Amino acid sequence: MGKASANVLFDPVHNSCCDLDVEKNPELKNFSSILDFMDRIPIKKALTDQRPIYRSHLSRFWKNATYDEQSKL
Template sequence: MFTDSASNVIFDPLHNSCCDFDEEKNTKLSEFSSILEFMRRVPI
């Protein structure tokens, strides 16, 4: 008998959520300025 194990997976509600890299909304993002610069240059 085949069982689909993927159907039994429970995900956290925060998984697969969008990220907001707006430094005005989240001032702590300034600590990651080099990473943010890279993220703005390289499309995902």
């Protein structure tokens, strides 16, 4: 990885799509029916579970990522 990426700070919170903790965000109480639904489906784990992201995975992703101009909407 290049010099610029060597200074990236990784925080465990950066590794989750969303945080559905009502204690941390009381506004979520307004969405209790949606949160109840989310508790019943497997996608919640994928959205909220925090897993380590390894630098090697990031490096491999950016090394192999491409842009497909024909898929552009």
